[in-house]
Amino acid sequence: MQKPLLFTPLKLRGVTAPNRCVVSPMVQYRASDGLVNDYHLVHLGKFALGKFGIVFTENCAIEPRGRVTQGDLGLWDDGQIESHKRLVRFLKQEGALAATQITHSGRKGSTPRSFDKPGQLGPEGAGWQKWQVAGPSELAAADGWMVPRQLDATDVDDLVRKFGEAAKRADAAGYDVIEIHGAHGYLLAQFLSPISNKRNDQYGGDRAGRMRFPLAAARAVRESWPAHKPMFIRVSSVDGAGGWEVEDTVVFAKALKELGVDVIDCSSGGLTGLSTALPVKRSLGFQVPFAAAVKREAGISTMAVGLILDGPQAEAILQAGDADLIAIGRQALYDPFWAVHAAQELGCDSDFEMWTPEYGWWLDKRKNNLVGLKK
Numbered sequence: 001m002q003k004p005l006l007f008t009p010l011k012l013r014g015v016t017a018p019n020r021c022v023v024s025p026m027v028q029y030r031a032s033d034g035l036v037n038d039y040h041l042v043h044l045g046k047f048a049l050g051k052f053g054i055v056f057t058e059n060c061a062i063e064p065r066g067r068v069t070q071g072d073l074g075l076w077d078d079g080q081i082e083s084h085k086r087l088v089r090f091l092k093q094e095g096a097l098a099a100t101q102i103t104h105s106g107r108k109g110s111t112p113r114s115f116d117k118p119g120q121l122g123p124e125g126a127g128w129q130k131w132q133v134a135g136p137s138e139l140a141a142a143d144g145w146m147v148p149r150q151l152d153a154t155d156v157d158d159l160v161r162k163f164g165e166a167a168k169r170a171d172a173a174g175y176d177v178i179e180i181h182g183a184h185g186y187l188l189a190q191f192l193s194p195i196s197n198k199r200n201d202q203y204g205g206d207r208a209g210r211m212r213f214p215l216a217a218a219r220a221v222r223e224s225w226p227a228h229k230p231m232f233i234r235v236s237s238v239d240g241a242g243g244w245e246v247e248d249t250v251v252f253a254k255a256l257k258e259l260g261v262d263v264i265d266c267s268s269g270g271l272t273g274l275s276t277a278l279p280v281k282r283s284l285g286f287q288v289p290f291a292a293a294v295k296r297e298a299g300i301s302t303m304a305v306g307l308i309l310d311g312p313q314a315e316a317i318l319q320a321g322d323a324d325l326i327a328i329g330r331q332a333l334y335d336p337f338w339a340v341h342a343a344q345e346l347g348c349d350s351d352f353e354m355w356t357p358e359y360g361w362w363l364d365k366r367k368n369n370l371v372g373l374k375k
Helices: 036-051 076-091 154-174 187-192 207-224 246-259 288-298 311-320 328-336 336-346 356-371
Strands: 010-011 016-019 021-023 054-061 097-103 177-180 229-235 261-266 300-306 326-327
Touching: 016 177, 016 328, 021 336, 036 076, 054 076, 054 177, 076 097, 076 356, 154 177, 154 207, 177 187, 177 207, 187 207, 207 229, 229 246, 229 336, 246 261, 246 288, 261 288, 288 336, 311 326, 311 336, 328 336
Parallel strands: 021 054, 021 326, 054 097, 097 177, 177 229, 229 261, 261 300, 300 326
Antiparallel strands: 010 016
């Protein structure tokens, strides 16, 4: 039997993902001062035990005001590197590529956690406090949200530098893959969209102007990130009526490819409000057409994400040539062993050989013991 594409290794520059199953970045709100702690080790480590080929951390802020909440991870200070190293060591030990995402929240910073009660800002008694947010224009993300300070050209230059510095720290921590978060209404997406960017200087106006800062940030990361390591960027392929569209994403992806970006991670929405509000109706694999369009029209590898629930669905996406990698988010929270379960669904691991041997030996023995047993 031919091995499914989902479990065929993928070479990305000088590293190789053992399979195409990727854990998507998912914020957890459990950091203090941006440091990785035991929670993150256990949370992300179980996905490596579950044999995902690439395991992403949640987004790591490039400066303190670039956090979404006070509980986000960070890569804005050299003192944070050591905590990341411990996590990276474990992910690699279990055979996964260790990946991280760097970001700036822009006007969507200083917010409550998604599950906080109205008026609550973080865990009770933790002393979380608001900070002044910044963005491309003095436009709040939604009614009742903080109005951001408009960034000037000097601020933009400073942030470009900080993106590059965060990439150097990610390399020092040992990460194999880096991704820039340019989606979901965070700072780079705010600059890209004409809905949130009303500037009339070199960083606003037409599409080329609105792309200038995100491309500069991508260039700084690529120049600071080793040539043998792959670089991804997550984009909101569309953000709503009158905003950024798939055609814009294709143009952006072509420019990113010229800068040395390897993979476009194709999400959507989230420009306004706390949730990742979507301009398209949710359905199984609802964002896959974006990954397919970018892959075919920009000639660059893509990663599909969004309501991909099982192995056969993921395999069909790859077989159709619609994407090169499959990112699993909330479904991985539901089933940390999604990858090895997908392998069994696709008929390529009936004897539990893909599982970590400490689990696989027991499970194979259990399988044999179950033969002939009835409820």
